[in-house]
Amino acid sequence: VRYYPAGSIPLLIAQGVGPGAGEPLYYNGEVLMEPFGRSDLRALIPAEAPNTVQLQLGDDSSPLQLIRTFQLQARSDLPRVEVFSPLPGADGLQEDGSLLLQAGFGGGATADDIAGTVYIFDESPDENGNGRLVHEQTMQCADRLCTDNSFTPVDGREYRVAFVVEAQSGDIRFSDWVQQSVELAPAVYLRGLPAQLDLSQMPVGGWPIELASSTLEEIGALEAVITLRDAESGDVIPGVTLNFNEEVPEEGAVQTTLNVLGLDSLRPGAYQGEIGLKATSPAGLPMTVAIRPDAVVPVTLSVSRPQARIDSQLADFGAVQFDTSPNFRLNQEVLVPVAFTGAPFPIVTTMDATSCPALTVATGEVQQRGGQFFLPLALTSAAPVPPGTCTGRLTFAGPDGDYDIVPGSIDWQSRVDAVEWALVGGDLDFDDLQDAGSRAEGTVLVRFNGKRPFIVQVTDLSFSGTTAQGPVQLNSDMVEAPAVEVNWEP
Incomplete structure (x- = not known):
């Protein structure tokens, strides 16, 4: 006698063993049982729940090897198996792309020593589907629940998931089965992007990514737009753009880049936002397509204040010999070492104080020599300078208030030696x-x-x-x- 819960239509599963393992199996001598699973299992769902089942191994064209008769009994005191994942509206997809498969008995049910097997069939209407078995796995069972997450489905495919569960209720060993359909939306894959983008880590030219799709229908293009906001005020930052509109391949994958533009113009501060992705049909219309890993990718950016560190406490313009000529002028230069945090930027120098009249200082473009940056300074006079030592203070500034220079000022000196x-x-x-x-x-x-x-x-x-x-x-x-x-x- 085989027991099953009342209200269920039994799933008949049989297997030939021994010399007749490869022979066909017939239900009640007439209906051929179809293969089920990856082994020699055969299965059949009868139109009505029978009380007696007769299974025949072999057919009329060869000697009958075996006929077995089983009694089936539906009992109302046995719990029915339930599907907990996937469910309608909750496809059970996990972050790693696998499908959470769970079936068992609800709270209050008397069911011990539970065991289960899950079978997944691809029902997509193409050569890779039409009922082909794609997954069969013995499930991990405990506390009236059986779980498996070893199957990774393909987006855009239709699946039928069948759970076969047996358990002990009192002195009775019984079994039940249940099935659930899963239809996954078409998907476009962006591979190579981190889960959250730090725009300060973007490679030159953008992030290299791979674009692919999994669908039974044609997809036109994948578009991306970026919205970046000031983290403190929430204001949207203009001028930051993302030029991304790529054709989605029907087969294989294409290599492309995701390049955010306009970051160089941002002021120092913290920013956050997101990149939104959407798919369009070949006609340019929006499509309901899953985008992996997500249709919205968070982005962050921290723009530090550009800084220059003056690696000298004194700008020494050196000494020059006094000349009695009325055309005698100071025209001295010095290279002040400077280290930049980030990209080099122009530095403006002003003379705050001087002990000698008619002196000016001019700043040249930053120079790089042997891996070290230098700031050229030129000291000139508008009239002859008498012998002695000229001193003063130089103050430095960046192009605007967003730039820091440390220290902001240093001393300077120049000596005119007497004849x-x-x-x-x-x-x-x-x-x-x-x-x-x-x-x-x-x-x-x-x-x-x-x-x-x-x-x-x-x-x-x-x-x-x-x-x-x-x-x-x-x-x-x-x-x-x-x-x-x-x-x-x-």
């Missing part, structure tokens, strides 16, 4: 003059650090001499001291 000259030695000894009319020469040594050529000219002379008779007075007519232009190396 130094002096006679070396206080006396000039012409030695002895023996005869009348004799001549003697002496060399005057001068220390001078200015520019050549320069002229040495004697402006005042005092002479003295001695003879055997004693001191004598000399006059300037006795000494020649012409001006000398010096243009040779010392």
Whole structure:
């Protein structure tokens, strides 16, 4: 006797074993039982619930191998098996794409030692469907519930899920079955995107993605739009766009990119939003199509304040020698090392204070040398600058208030060295003059650090001499001291 819950139409499942395992099975000697599952199981759903079942192994064209008769009894005290997943309106799809399959007995039912098997048939009207078995699995059962999540369905397909469950109720071992249809919407797949996009991590040129579809009907294109908002105010940010309108392939996959434009113009701050995806038909009309992993992809972006760090506490323009020429001007340059957080940006320099008048500072474009950035500064004067040290304070700023420069100001200095000259030695000894009319020469040594050529000219002379008779007075007519232009190396 085989028991089943009253109200159910029994599912007859049989299997030939031994030498007759490959023989056909007939219900009541007339109706051929169809294959069921991946083994040699055969199954049949009778039009009405019978009390007696006769199964025949073999047909009339060969000797009958076996005829067995079974008694079926429907009992009202036995619980009926229920489907808990999938259900109408809840297809049971999980985040990893698998299908949650659950069947069992509801609360209050007396059912112990439960066991179950699930069979899934593809009922899609094509060569891969029409009732083809695509999944058969012994389920994990506990506490009146059997579960399996090892099947990953294909979007756009139609499935029939059959649960066969047996359990113990008191002294009676019984079985029941139930089935549920699952029809998955067509889907478009975007592979290669993270679950949540951080726009600051977007590769140059956009994210490389793979576009594919799973459907029995033709899909036209997949479109994407982005909405980005200020995280604090909620205001939509204009100028951030996503140019994505790709034809969906009927077979295989295509490689493309998802590139968000306009991010370079954003001010520092926190942003959030989403990318919305939608499918259209070949005629350009909206289609009800599942989009995997999701039709809405959250996006975030944090734009930090661009920063430049001045790696010097003093801008030293060096020293220059003073020149008595009325055209003498300062024109000194210095390269100040600077490190940027993010992309380099222009820096504006102003002179806040100076100890010397008529001085200005000009800023050049940032230069890169050997992996290090430098800020060129040029110090100029509008008039001659007397010898001494000029000092002051330089203040730095970015293109606008969104840029930080640390420190915001540094000291500067430039030195104008005075021209130094002096006679070396206080006396000039012409030695002895023996005869009348004799001549003697002496060399005057001068220390001078200015520019050549320069002229040495004697402006005042005092002479003295001695003879055997004693001191004598000399006059300037006795000494020649012409001006000398010096243009040779010392």
